[in-house]
Amino acid sequence: MLHIKCPYCGMRSQNEFAYGGDANVKRPELNKEVTDKEWDTFVYFRKSPRGKHLELWHHISGCRQWFKVQRDTLTHEIYKTAEIKEDI
């Protein structure tokens, strides 16, 4: 069982959260010329690292806020969580 510290509610069990994937993915800017390659990369292509991974989680059965988690994909250790506007 993962224990995830929501930046707003504190430590809660994994059951309350939904996973949102890689937090490094950036949507191409609005109203700008976007190449097919940039769009594919945004929609489909992921680094999927073994080790430290910065990812989004959603406290869906709690405060319903999105936030960032730095987690190890090999050991499942969670190093840090932060509000979405913060840098990790």
Place this chain on the structure above:
Amino acid sequence: MQKYSVFSLIKNAFKGHKDWQVAWKDPTPKDEYDVIIIGGGGHGLATAYYLAKEHNITNVAIVEKGWIGGGNVGRNTTILRSNYMHDENGLFYEKGMDLWRSMSQDLNFNVMYSPRGIINLAHSDAQMNAYSRRGNSMRLNGIDAVLLGREEVKKLVPVLDFSQNVRFPIFGALMQPSGGTARHDAVAWGYARQADSMGVDIIQNCEVNGFDVVNGKIKGIKTSKGNIKTKKVGLCVAGSTSILAEMLNMTLPIETHLLQACVSEPIKPILDQVVTFGAGHFYCSQSDKGEMVMGGDLDGYNSYAQRGNFPTLQHVLTEGIAMFPFLSKLKMLRTWGGIMDMSMDGSPIIDKTHIEGLYLNCGWCYGGFKATPASGWVFAHTIAQDRVHELNAGFNLNRFSTGHLIDEKGLGTKTWIS
């Protein structure tokens, strides 16, 4: 190579089983090979076997980080099927079904192929319509499919919960009678033994640390047992694909996720087919030893851990108990996890890459076992001829850019998140 048969068994029994040959050797790597396959799982072993058998390329090495068959080919729930709607999937997996039918004879190794039928339960009228459509698509591709009503399902699988008060009543099912199971370890061992006998070097405990790429061409690989030269490399490393891709400066449309499976304590025969839940993600069959073999959802976040967490297991077994109430009385014997190369449309990638001599076989999601023979067969063709076979032409890497996705479930990107 010694042939396995009832006579050789009897003969060796009288000699105290002292004269059995080793099933595959433990060679030190040569300086150079015509083809190197990275990954000694089902797909890698099958690829090497078909390279030797179909294309006469025997100067081949399989390089495996751990031991052969220690990854997903030894961790799956052994289900075989080709009940897909789209042509690319249906025809490809049906080629696999053809190879499964003759595998024990081909490999001279009993893979305990058991075409016991797979039953996908439907829990609404809409789902019956969807299954009827899928069944018709399958039949157009020459795959057997039968739409079953509630009473027919009841006759085949009386232990399902047919009471009136259930949340997801059983309306019927789509059945593929030729679907079934095979013994997964035997598949790995059978392919390994035959490949070895034809001259393939199976190099275990040998981790790949890097690639030698010059001017966009593969020249060799760097391993924990030294550098090995080659002009062709095939990647068959499932959940570890992204790690090797990073060494090649490639980013792929896959993420590595964790899938768990479990078996109960053994009980007397109660379930003759493979049965899947239609209102969630749960599948179940009974092994020859009597264990109920069960699996379901991914844990739901990127992971290379090969071991899972409890909440997902609890969720999956809750679905199981909704289907088969008797499961709640059973003790769990084992649970385990494996890491899955989840592609973004739920279909595999078997293709050449922008690097000359580098071939990619990945994106199997949680359905790679049934594809083992077909995957090896088309991948061997792709490597040997340096062009894709028509059966894997649709499984190209380019489809994520061109929009020709093979989105079996119609869910769009990340089909595994539902």
